[in-house]
Each structure stands twice: as C-alpha cells, then as structure tokens.
Amino acid sequence: MSTAAINKPTPDSGQLLSVRNLRxxxxxxxxxxxxxxxxxKAVNDVSLDIEPGETLGVVGESxxxxxTTGRTILRLLEPTSGDITFEGKDVRALDRGELRALRRQMQxxxxxxxxxxxPRMTVGAIIREGLTIHKLAEGTAADSRVRQLLQEVxxxxxxxxxxxxxxxxxxxxxxxxxxxxxxxxxxxxxxxPVSALDVSVQAQVINLLEDxxxxxxLTYMFIAHDLSVVEHIADRVAVMYLGKIVELATSDDLYRxxxxxxxxxxxxxxxxxxxKARKQRxxxxxxxxxxxxxxxxxxxxxRCHHPAKDVACMKIVPPLEEKTPGHFAACxxxxxxxxxxxxxxxxxxxxxxxxxxxLAAVHA
Amino acid sequence: xTPLLSIRDLRTYFHTEAGVAKSVDGVSFxxxxGETVGIVGESxxxxxVTALSxxxxIQPPGRIERGSRIEFEGKDLxxxxxxxxxxxxxxxxxxxxxxPMSALNPVFSVGDQVAEVMRIHGGVSRRQAWDRAVETLALxxxxxxxxxxxxxxxxLSGGMRQRVLIAMALIMKPALIIADEPTTALDxxxxxxxxxxxxxxxxxxxxxxxxxxHDLGVIAETTSRVIVMYAGEIVEEANASELFARPHHPYTExxxxxxxxxxxxxxxxxxxxxxxxxxTNWPQGCRFFERCPYSWDxxxxxxxxxxxxxxxxxxxxxxxVEPQHRNQPHEPVVVRxxxxxx
Numbered sequence: 001m002s003t004a005a006i007n008k009p010t011p012d013s014g015q016l017l018s019v020r021n022l023r024x025x026x027x028x029x030x031x032x033x034x035x036x037x038x039x040x041k042a043v044n045d046v047s048l049d050i051e052p053g054e055t056l057g058v059v060g061e062s063x064x065x066x067x068t069t070g071r072t073i074l075r076l077l078e079p080t081s082g083d084i085t086f087e088g089k090d091v092r093a094l095d096r097g098e099l100r101a102l103r104r105q106m107q108x109x110x111x112x113x114x115x116x117x118x119p120r121m122t123v124g125a126i127i128r129e130g131l132t133i134h135k136l137a138e139g140t141a142a143d144s145r146v147r148q149l150l151q152e153v154x155x156x157x158x159x160x161x162x163x164x165x166x167x168x169x170x171x172x173x174x175x176x177x178x179x180x181x182x183x184x185x186x187x188x189x190x191x192x193p194v195s196a197l198d199v200s201v202q203a204q205v206i207n208l209l210e211d212x213x214x215x216x217x218l219t220y221m222f223i224a225h226d227l228s229v230v231e232h233i234a235d236r237v238a239v240m241y242l243g244k245i246v247e248l249a250t251s252d253d254l255y256r257x258x259x260x261x262x263x264x265x266x267x268x269x270x271x272x273x274x275x276k277a278r279k280q281r282x283x284x285x286x287x288x289x290x291x292x293x294x295x296x297x298x299x300x301x302x303r304c305h306h307p308a309k310d311v312a313c314m315k316i317v318p319p320l321e322e323k324t325p326g327h328f329a330a331c332x333x334x335x336x337x338x339x340x341x342x343x344x345x346x347x348x349x350x351x352x353x354x355x356x357x358x359l360a361a362v363h364a
Numbered sequence: 365x366t367p368l369l370s371i372r373d374l375r376t377y378f379h380t381e382a383g384v385a386k387s388v389d390g391v392s393f394x395x396x397x398g399e400t401v402g403i404v405g406e407s408x409x410x411x412x413v414t415a416l417s418x419x420x421x422i423q424p425p426g427r428i429e430r431g432s433r434i435e436f437e438g439k440d441l442x443x444x445x446x447x448x449x450x451x452x453x454x455x456x457x458x459x460x461x462x463x464p465m466s467a468l469n470p471v472f473s474v475g476d477q478v479a480e481v482m483r484i485h486g487g488v489s490r491r492q493a494w495d496r497a498v499e500t501l502a503l504x505x506x507x508x509x510x511x512x513x514x515x516x517x518x519x520l521s522g523g524m525r526q527r528v529l530i531a532m533a534l535i536m537k538p539a540l541i542i543a544d545e546p547t548t549a550l551d552x553x554x555x556x557x558x559x560x561x562x563x564x565x566x567x568x569x570x571x572x573x574x575x576x577x578h579d580l581g582v583i584a585e586t587t588s589r590v591i592v593m594y595a596g597e598i599v600e601e602a603n604a605s606e607l608f609a610r611p612h613h614p615y616t617e618x619x620x621x622x623x624x625x626x627x628x629x630x631x632x633x634x635x636x637x638x639x640x641x642x643x644t645n646w647p648q649g650c651r652f653f654e655r656c657p658y659s660w661d662x663x664x665x666x667x668x669x670x671x672x673x674x675x676x677x678x679x680x681x682x683x684x685v686e687p688q689h690r691n692q693p694h695e696p697v698v699v700r701x702x703x704x705x706x
Contacts (some may be wrong), residue, residue, distance in 0.1 A: 029548035061552065061553065074586075126556075170639070175440070196406050198406035199578060199619060200618060200635060201406075201639075202622070202635075203623075203633040203634065206624075207632060207633055207635060210632070225552065226549065227552070227626060228623070228624040228625060229624055231624065232624035232630070255626055255627060266552060267555060267626065269552045269553045269560070270552055271556075271579065271584065272581055272584060272585065272626075273581045273620065273623060275604045275605045275608055275610075279585075281560075283556055283557055283560055284556075287524070287554070328505050
C-alpha cells in the first residue's frame with residue numbers, strides 16, 4: 001500500500017474497497033421535544049483501502065468505532081459523510097435495488113451466534129434465505145447447495161432440519177458463516193466472530209475462516225478486540241481509538257514496532273501465557289473519554305505517555321501519516337512528521353519530536 | 365502448615381429432569397495463606413460451580429453431595445449452619461464476579477453498597493462504615509473517592525465498577541478472595557489496570573486469591589499455582605512455571621497450542637476437535653478420550669487417577685505410566701467419526 005491511502009482513490013487503484021473520510025455521527029437528544037444537543041462522533045474521518053484477497057484487521061477497545069465502521073461500510077448504517085467505493089462502484093449512490101445486488105458481494109458475520117440466528121427457522125431455511133432473495137437457486141438445487149455449504153463449514157448435511165438452539169456456540173458460528181457464504185460474496189465483514197467462543201473452539205473457527213478465504217479468494221475485514229487473534233489472521237491491521245484510525249501497518253510491522261503510543265499501551269496490556277516472559281507494561285491512566293466530547297487535538301493526548309507530549313498535542317489534530325514505508329501513524333511527536341517543529345512551537349510546543357519505542361526491547 | 369482452605373472430594377451435582385449433571389465431580393485442592401491459585405478451563409468445566417460451592421451459593425436443583433469436604437479456618441463449610449455461613453461469606457471469604465453491572469444494585473450509591481458489607485459484618489455505625497467505604501474505594505485507585513462514593517453504578521465506567529466490587533470484596537480484609545473471571549468483561553488496557561491492582565492489594569494485605577478464568581495469559585501473569593479443570597474434574601495441577609514449561613495432560617497441551625501468541629506466528633492454529641461431553645453423561649474412562657490425539661484402549665475403559673508426574677505436579681492421564689503413546693499422535697476419535705466441529 002502507498003501514501004495514496006490518505007488521498008482520494010484513483011480509479012485504477014486495484015483496491016476492492018476504498019473508504020475516504022468516512023464519518024458516522026449519532027444525534028444526542030434531550031428533553032421532551034428531543035432537541036438535538038450534540039452529536040456522538042462514532043466514526044470520525046476514517047480512510048482505508050482493502051486489497052482483493054487480503055485480511056484487514058481492525059482493533060480497538062469498546063466504543064472506539066470499529067463495529068460502526070464495519071456496518072457503515074456495508075450501509076447497514078447510513079454514513080453521515082464520506083466516500084465508499086467497492087469494485088469501482090460508489091456504494092453511497094446506490095438505490096435500494098442496486099444496494100440489494102451489492103449485498104450479495106458484501107456479507108457480514110456477527111459476534112453473537114445466538115441472537116444473529118432466527119430461533120424459529122431451521123438451519124436449512126436460514127442458509128437458504130439468501131439463495132432465494134438473490135434468486136441463486138431454488139427447489140432441490142437449493143437443498144443440495146445448503147447441504148454442500150453445511151459440509152463446507154464442517155457440519156453434517158442432516159443438520160439442515162434442526163433449529164439453532166440445538167447447537168453449541170461454535171457450531172452456531174459455523175452456521176452464520178455458511179449463511180454468509182451462501183451468496184458467494186467477495187468481501188465479508190467479520191465482526192468479532194470468535195469473541196464469544198472458548199479458546200479451543202475459537203481456534204477451530206479461525207482455521208475455518210482461513211481455509212474458506214483461500215478456497216474462495218475472500219477478502220475480510222476482521223474486527224476484534226483480541227490483539228493476538230488479529231495478529232494471527234490479519235495481513236494489515238488498523239488500530240482505532242475514539243472514532244479514528246490512529247495506526248495502520250502490516251501485521252508484522254505493527255506488532256514488532258508499534259509507533260503510536262496508544263498502540264504501544266494496548267499491546268503491552270495483553271497478558272502473556274508464559275510466566276517467565278519479561279514484560280514491560282504501560283498501564284494507561286483512566287478511561288477512554290466519551291466520543292460525545294472527544295479531547296481537542298490528538299484524541300489520545302490525555303492518557304499519552306510519550307515523553308515529548310506537550311501543549312502542541314492538545315492543539316494540533318495529528319494526521320495519519322506514513323512514518324516508514326507502509327506504516328502509518330497519527331502522532332506529531334513520533335518522527336518523521338509533516339507537522340514541522342516550527343509549527344508545533346507556534347502553538348506552544350516545548351518538546352521536539354523524538355523517537356519513542358518503549359516496547360522495542362520486549363518484542364525483539 | 366495447615367492450608368487456609370482445603371477441599372476434599374467436592375461433588376456438586378444438579379438433579380435435573382434430564383438426569384444428574386455432575387458439574388463438579390470429585391475435586392480436591394488446597395490454598396495456602398497468601399497464595400494465589402488459578403483455576404483454568406473452558407465453559408462448563410466446573411470452575412465457577414467450584415467457586416460457588418465454596419461460598420455455599422449453590423441453588424436447587426444443585427446440591428453439594430454428602431462426603432464432600434470444604435475446610436476453611438478449621439470449619440467444614442459443607443455442614444456449617446446458615447447463620448455461621450453468613451458470618452464467613454463477605455467477611456472471611458469474599459467474591460468478585462465477572463459482570464460488574466449486574467453484581468451492583470442500581471438504586472443505591474456505590475458508597476452505600478460498599479459500606480453495607482461493613483455494617484453487616486463489622487458492627488460499626490453508619491458514619492464509620494461510610495468512612496471505611498471511602499477509604500477502601502481510595503485503596504482501589506478510584507479518583508476523588510468521596511464524590512464517587514455518592515454516585516450510582518450507571519454513572520461509572522466498567523473499570524470503575526469493577527474497582528467498586530473489589531472494594532466490596534476487600535473492606536472486611538478477608539482471608540480469601542475468589543475472583544471469578546474478574547476481567548473478562550473489560551477491555552484489555554482496563555484489564556491490565558485491574559490485574560495490577562489485585563496483585564498489589566494481595567501483596568499489601570497477604571490475602572489468598574482463587575483466580576478463576578478461561579484466559580491462560582491472566583493465569584500466567586497472576587498465579588503461582590494452576591489447576592486445570594475439564595469435564596468436572598481436575599486434570600492437571602502444578603506450579604505456574606512448571607505447568608507452562610512442561611504441560612503433561614493432552615488437554616492442557618491442546619489449550620496452550622490453540623491460543624494465538626503475539627510475536628509467535630504460526631501458520632495454523634492447533635485445535636482440540638470436538639466438544640466437551642454432556643455433564644449428565646460423562647464417559648466411563650478418560651473424559652478427554654474422544655478428543656485426545658494420543659488415546660489408546662486403556663483410557664477408553666479405565667478412568668485415570670491423578671498421577672504424580674513431577675515435583676508438586678499431578679496429571680489425570682495414563683501417559684504418566686505409559687509415556688510411549690505420546691510418540692504416536694493420531695487423529696482423535698471424534699475426527700475419525702466425523703463429528704469434530706465444535
């Protein structure tokens with residue numbers, strides 16, 4: 001990926017999906033007349049590209065906007081502003097019929113395998129629904145397609161006649177995957193698909209998702225809060241904080257040398273299953289501020305531990321900029337930066353940018 | 365030295381219409397003074413029922429079966445009368461639950477809820493109890509505790525609510541704290557704060573902790589001794605460093621390999637195929653038999669005892685006496701029968 005990620009997409013960019021300056025705001029209403037008193041910026045100026053066949057991981061803590069980003073891209077939520085281009089088509093300009101056709105290409109797998117399957121429908125009917133809506137198969141052809149899909153996700157064909165409650169969490173997640181696959185999509189948003197599962201079951205589902213990706217040349221946006229799962233499955237990873245992407249890099253680069261102080265803290269907080277591991281932990285003070293009133297400047301500055309943090313961080317919104325080839329981070333104190341030291345001094349900055357990599361020794 | 369808590373042959377069964385679910389089926393272990401012991405296992409292994417049994421919080425159709433013993437500070441908690449048990453609960457043994465929102469009462473201020481514990485057990489005035497509550501909230505790192513104590517649970521973040529629960533567990537300076545998945549509902553940076561706090565408080569007060577979790581990372585970072593549970597039984601027990609360096613039981617091994625580790629990239633995750641058998645119908649031999657990559661005829665028919673496999677290291681696996689089978693890994697039975705998908 002090149003610096004083009006931050007600029008407007010070019011028509012021949014070769015990306016499957018391009019998102020530019022995406023925003024999603026929810027109104028905050030008060031009083032008996034539901035007067036709008038503010039807005040919650042769930043997704044605040046997000047730009048990203050996804051290449052065909054790759055897995056883009058999106059990580060962050062509760063309320064960072066990762067799920068809203070995924071749903072807004074699929075137009076399950078209407079974006080407030082921004083551009084979404086899928087296979088060269090402007091997703092936001094589509095009418096209902098066109099959008100339905102596009103949904104065949106873009107699917108979603110939900111976190112909760114209990115509430116995302118209709119308890120009154122048999123597994124077969126759940127998987128068949130997409131085939132009917134998109135007129136892909138009917139009658140016995142649809143039946144055999146359902147059986148084939150069940151086998152493909154590791155379940156028995158006979159399970160088509162059973163109901164969701166008869167299955168374990170992992171099996172239900174496989175049913176959700178079969179439903180998404182039924183319409184032969186190119187792109188699947190996986191929204192925390194393994195978070196509700198036990199460790200050993202989680203591994204089975206991750207392996208299945210990887211196998212299916214290879215066999216069907218699928219592209220995934222994999223949203224999760226578990227950093228070790230994302231490292232395993234993703235080619236590139238975007239880290240979100242308070243509605244913004246604060247770091248974006250290949251999985252290798254991000255985990256080896258996180259540049260944004262938030263990513264450093266996030267990685268250092270993951271418990272390591274090795275009692276002998278030498279660990280340096282950055283404990284963040286306090287909680288994530290409310291997205292209804294994000295801090296000015298860098299959204300992370302109130303909790304930041306970068307030694308060069310100063311008043312400039314409160315005044316300047318850091319651009320998501322390329323620090324090393326393919327490695328983007330939003331921090332004006334982590335060199336190189338396009339926000340010059342002169343500009344920082346003008347707004348009261350006192351510490352020049354300096355390279356700060358507290359985890360380098362730990363992950364080396 | 366006698367241990368603080370000594371559990372022998374604990375059996376907690378649920379007598380349901382579908383049969384008797386033997387959720388905890390013959391569990392024995394000790395916790396020493398000031399020790400942190402971890403119980404790790406997946407959903408339905410019996411770890412939470414073990415915790416609830418210690419506090420005698422098992423509701424019908426559940427029942428602690430006759431012959432089970434839970435000795436704590438010289439008393440057998442299984443046969444203790446209800447009044448005496450109330451004296452222990454929240455006072456000598458306290459519990460931190462997983463879900464901080466549902467464990468707090470929404471209509472009382474958090475200060476009142478922390479103080480209530482003191483008023484029930486401490487025989488102190490309302491004023492004294494409130495002061496102690498504020499002090500204890502301060503200990504847990506809640507900023508401006510005087511103001512926070514007057515707030516209601518919905519006004520606090522998840523991490524703050526968990527600190528309130530820790531304050532409730534701590535206020536009577538109990539000898540033992542049972543923490544049941546105390547950080548599972550929290551984000552990872554908040555989890556780090558809370559684990560840090562628990563370990564710090566433990567060092568300061570010398571409290572024993574029973575840490576119950578499904579997360580091997582949390583276990584490795586907080587506990588000195590680890591118990592692995594599977595299908596209602598202890599399948600392995602060892603010091604933390606020994607367990608992670610030399611896991612013996614195939615289930616422990618499988619659990620460790622199925623977790624992705626940061627910085628240790630593997631092409632493919634190891635999986636434990638199949639699912640846990642139903643608690644109403646445990647297999648007669650080894651309960652892990654069907655999912656085990658080393659199984660042979662002996663574990664199919666003979667239920668393994670806990671063997672000694674090292675210093676303070678036990679494992680419920682016949683590999684302890686027939687280690688040669690470890691050299692012949694094969695497809696587990698569930699895979700051969702085509703029911704491997706969980």
